[in-house]
Amino acid sequence: MDQTKLLSRLLPTVLFIVFVAFVLFLLPRVEAITLDYIGGMFARSVTSEMFVGSLRSFAAYLFPVLKIIFWMSLVIAIVRLLTMVILATVLRSVAQSEIVSLTRTVVSVLIYITAFFVIFQSHFPNVELAAIFTGSTIVGIVVGLALQDTLGNFFSGVALQADHPFQVGDVISVSNRATGVVESVTWRGIKIRTFQDKLVIISNSVVGKEVIEVAPKDNLNARLVFFNTEYGFSPSRTAKLVREAVRNVPNVSGLKRPIVRVRNLGDNGLDWEVKYWCEDYRRHNDTDALIRQTIWY
Structure with a gap:
């Protein structure tokens, strides 16, 4: 990420942090002024004592709730600011972008939960959050069962990203599923573009x-291509001619010499195999066909 783009993303976040901090600075003063005004309403005989008491109770809950909202907004903004800076600097050279994004999300959620507990308890010390969460255990079990497949995909995605067995652009073959080029790898699944130009999501x-x-x-x-010849053809001459022909086929790597060898003695002739190495394995079907065509002619 270049500096201009990074600054364009950081500036709104910094301005938001300054604004929220300013609001948090003013809130205690606004709260004190509001409570004093409400208290003075009864002294001035503007309204009844019951109504004034209700207003004071409402204000006593309203301002802590507003503080919690603004404090959480400040925490979220700061965490996002730090993650943007860290991803743009320290983690620029990390190839496993998916696991970096996943780790950032998990760490951010943990920070948000911890911050909420601390902020909430500081403004409502008499409220037991543990009792609230214990009472929602049944709901948590129901939600957990409903999200069983999603959580399974999530943790399987964590394992895949940590192990990193393949990456975007690799050709993979999932047994009994699909064969093709990996287009994306996320925490939910992988997208494979097959050689029939179909998109398979697993x-x-x-x-x-x-x-x-x-x-x-x-x-x-490496790839293997098979062909056969009659017994009347010289094996050594056949191997030499085919080897030289295959070396000139596009997409056949010149770093490794193609191997031409007899695979089997058939009833009507020799069965051969050609082993060559692809420069771009995504084009191996076209290369196989071109090699067969070259051998035929």
């Missing part, structure tokens, strides 16, 4: 249970 909980074959995009991945 949840992380399913991926975690399957066998995955990975062809990394920055690796020389």
Whole structure:
């Protein structure tokens, strides 16, 4: 992220933090003035004592609630500001952007929950939050059961991101599911673009249970192409001619020499295999077809 874009994102957050801090500075003074005014209403015989008492009770709860809201807004803004700065500086070289984003989200939520407990208890010390959360245990169980699949995908996504078995651009084959190029990896699932140009979305909980074959995009991945010849052709001459022809096919890596060898002695001739290495494994189907065509001619 360049400096101009970073500053354009940081400036509104900084202005919001300054505004909230200014409001928090004024709130105690506004609260004192308001309570004094309400107390003076009865002294001036403007209204009844019961009405004044109700107003004071309302104000006594209103201002702490407003303080909690503004304090939480301040905490959220500061956390977002820090995460933006950290991601733009310290974590710029981290390749696993998904796990960085996931870690940022989890840490932020933990900070928000802790801050809420501290702020709430400081303004309402007589309210037992533990009792409130204990009373909602049944609701939590119901919600947990309802979110079972979502939580399964979440934790499977954490495991995948931590292990990082593949990345965007790799060709993967998920057994009995799909084969194609990885387009995105999130905490919910992976998107695979098949070689028929279809988009397959597989949840992380399913991926975690399957066998995955990975062809990394920055690796020389090998392929096998098969053909056969009659017994009348010289094996050594056939291997030499095919090897030289395959080396000139586009997308065949020149860093490794193609291997041409007899795979089997068939009933009507020799069965051969050609092993070559792809520069771009995403184009291996076209390369296989071109090699077969080259061998034929």
